[in-house]
Amino acid sequence: MPAQCHFTGKKTARGMKRAWRGQAVSKGGFGLKPTGITRRTFKPNLQDVTAIIDGAPTRVKASARAIRQGLVVKPLKRKYGYTRQQKAAKHG
Numbered sequence: 001m002p003a004q005c006h007f008t009g010k011k012t013a014r015g016m017k018r019a020w021r022g023q024a025v026s027k028g029g030f031g032l033k034p035t036g037i038t039r040r041t042f043k044p045n046l047q048d049v050t051a052i053i054d055g056a057p058t059r060v061k062a063s064a065r066a067i068r069q070g071l072v073v074k075p076l077k078r079k080y081g082y083t084r085q086q087k088a089a090k091h092g
Contacts, residue, residue, distance in 0.1 A: 003046060005063035006053075007071040010044040050075060 004011040019036035023029025045064040049072055050057050057075040066072055076085075 002061075003043070004061065005044060005046060005066055006051075006060040007066040008063055010046075010063045010065075012044070013042045015040055015042055 002011070017038050017040040018034050020032045021035040022032045025031045046061045047064060047067065048059060049062045049067065050059055051062065052058075052073045052075050053060065062072050
């Protein structure tokens with residue numbers, strides 16, 4: 001399974017990290033200078049969740065944002081909920 005959200009497509013992004021040195025001009029210095037620029041990665045907050053996908057419970061990775069937005073539909077925890085749904089589907 002890739003390190004990517006199943007619902008939003010969020011995945012690891014690359015960027016730079018900067019280290020600054022010096023005193024700000026407003027505080028009597030000569031200004032901030034970047035002293036080190038290094039590569040880094042930005043990783044999404046991925047969670048392993050069981051979600052209903054194509055009508056069946058499936059284990060997928062979902063970002064915390066997708067879970068909060070309600071994009072993840074979780075299966076019922078007890079079997080009697082399923083039987084109620086099946087009876088309702090038959091009669092209605």
